[in-house]
Amino acid sequence: xxxxxxxxxxxxxxxxxxxxxxxxxxxxxxxxxxxxxxxxxxxxxxxxxxxxxxxxxxxxxxxxxxxxxxxxxxxxxxxxxxxxxxxxxxxxxxxxxxxxxxxxxxxxxxxxxxxxxxxxxxxxxxxxxxxxxxxxxxxxxxxxxxxxxxxxxxxxxxxxxxxxxxxxxxxxxxxxxxxxxxxxxxxxxxxxxxxxxxxxxxxxxxxxxxxxxxxxxxxxxxxxxxxxxxxxxxxxxxxxxxxxxxxxxxxxxxxxxxxxxxxxxxxxxxxxxxxxxx
Numbered sequence: 640x641x642x643x644x645x646x647x648x649x650x651x652x653x654x655x656x657x658x659x660x661x662x663x664x665x666x667x668x669x670x671x672x673x674x675x676x677x678x679x680x681x682x683x684x685x686x687x688x689x690x691x692x693x694x695x696x697x698x699x700x701x702x703x704x705x706x707x708x709x710x711x712x713x714x715x716x717x718x719x720x721x722x723x724x725x726x727x728x729x730x731x732x733x734x735x736x737x738x739x740x741x742x743x744x745x746x747x748x749x750x751x752x753x754x755x756x757x758x759x760x761x762x763x764x765x766x767x768x769x770x771x772x773x774x775x776x777x778x779x780x781x782x783x784x785x786x787x788x789x790x791x792x793x794x795x796x797x798x799x800x801x802x803x804x805x806x807x808x809x810x811x812x813x814x815x816x817x818x819x820x821x822x823x824x825x826x827x828x829x830x831x832x833x834x835x836x837x838x839x840x841x842x843x844x845x846x847x848x849x850x851x852x853x854x855x856x857x858x859x860x861x862x863x864x865x866x867x868x869x870x871x872x873x874x875x876x877x878x879x880x881x882x883x884x885x886x887x888x889x890x891x892x893x894x895x896x897x898x899x900x901x902x903x904x905x906x907x908x909x910x911x912x913x914x915x916x917x
Contacts, residue, residue, distance in 0.1 A: 642674070644681060644911040645718035647760070649852025649884030651911070652715055653680075654687040654722055658697075661690055668706035674916065675704035681916075684847050687715050689723075697723065697739040699746070703846025711743035711791030713855020713904060717760040720748035721908045725756070741765075743791035753910075761905035764791055764859060770899070772864075778813045785814065786864045790902070792845070793825040794860035798868075802831035802839050807850045811843025828857045830865055837879040838865050852884035859904050862890035880904075 643654040653674050662670075671686035673679075688700040699719045701712040716739075724735050738747045744765035751759040769789040776785050786796040795814055799805055811827040814820070827843040840861045842854040862878035877891040888906040892899055 640916045641913065642681065642916055643722060643913045644683070645687070645722060645909065646911055647714035647717045647853065647855065647908040648882045648886035648888060648906055650712075650714035650854060651683045652685050652687045652712075652718055653683045654689070654718065656689045656726075658689055658691050664708060667700065667702050668708070671702035671704060672706040681914075684844070684851050685709070685712060685715060687712075687719050687722075689719070692740055697737070699739050699741050701741070703844075705846055705848065707846050708742070709792055709846055711741050711746075711765070711856060713762065713764065713791065713857075713859060714853055714908075715855070716741070716746050716748065716762045716764075717855065717906065717908045718910075720750050720762060721753065721758055721760045722910060724750045724758075725753060725910060741791070749905075756910035758908060759905060760908040761903050762855075764856070764902045764904070766898070766900045767791075767860070767863060767902060769793070770864075772867075774819060776814070776817055776819045778817060779810065785819075786868075787820070787825065788860050788864060790856040790860045790863070792856050793820065793823055794857050795820065795825045795827045796861050796864040797827065797829050798865075799829050799831055802829050802841050805829045805841065807841050807843050811850065812848070815843060815845055815848075826854065826857055826860075828854070828861045830861045832865055832869070833881075834879075835869055836866065836877060837881075838862065839881045841883050850883065853882035853886060853888075855888075855904060858882065858888050859890050859892075859902055862904075863892060863899060863902070866892075867894075 747763040
């Protein structure tokens, strides 16, 4: 089977094209566990699968490295959009627009021209929901306040003074399985504010069960919460986010009364290599 290795801000994926040969969920989960393994497989944070719907629409499915299926992955969506343009999109303009289905809804994408497999990709997420600010929780013997929002998948946001000094794996794991976020659990983002509209983040990802170099939906969740914490009187927001990989992503969104919508985030994306699995 042919595959592509893709990455966005160090969040890496194995991508396979099953539009003509769809498999079942069990098969995809087993495939993800086998080939995302960094010692015995290709190595990746997750698996991206290209399929078509019954209406012949393009669909992206995402499976974590542990074989569980996720509703959405922001960096995965940027990689998927870039890959689709590379694979014969009819668009010949400098910026190409497309869309595809996910379990979290329809995702719109804008992809720039590629050079050596690298290009800028921006995706518009489904509208976030379930915003809860200042949720009191006790974790590892300490009382803290956590913000929570679903940007396609659930995310907890914790503000810290120095993001480099945080034990992301220990605290992240405790929050990921905390009863306050049961039964689905949550991804956990640690956020350091570096300016009114700029932050640094580190993320513990559910399904990967470890810190990743970047998380797209976590980037958007952190940007939204931090912006609303600093100033919730504006209608349009733009936040610069520096990930653990050192890449800079840009998030913009609109707020109307109690609704957050038109969430776009953009950054560099890369098709690293392609190959065939034995």
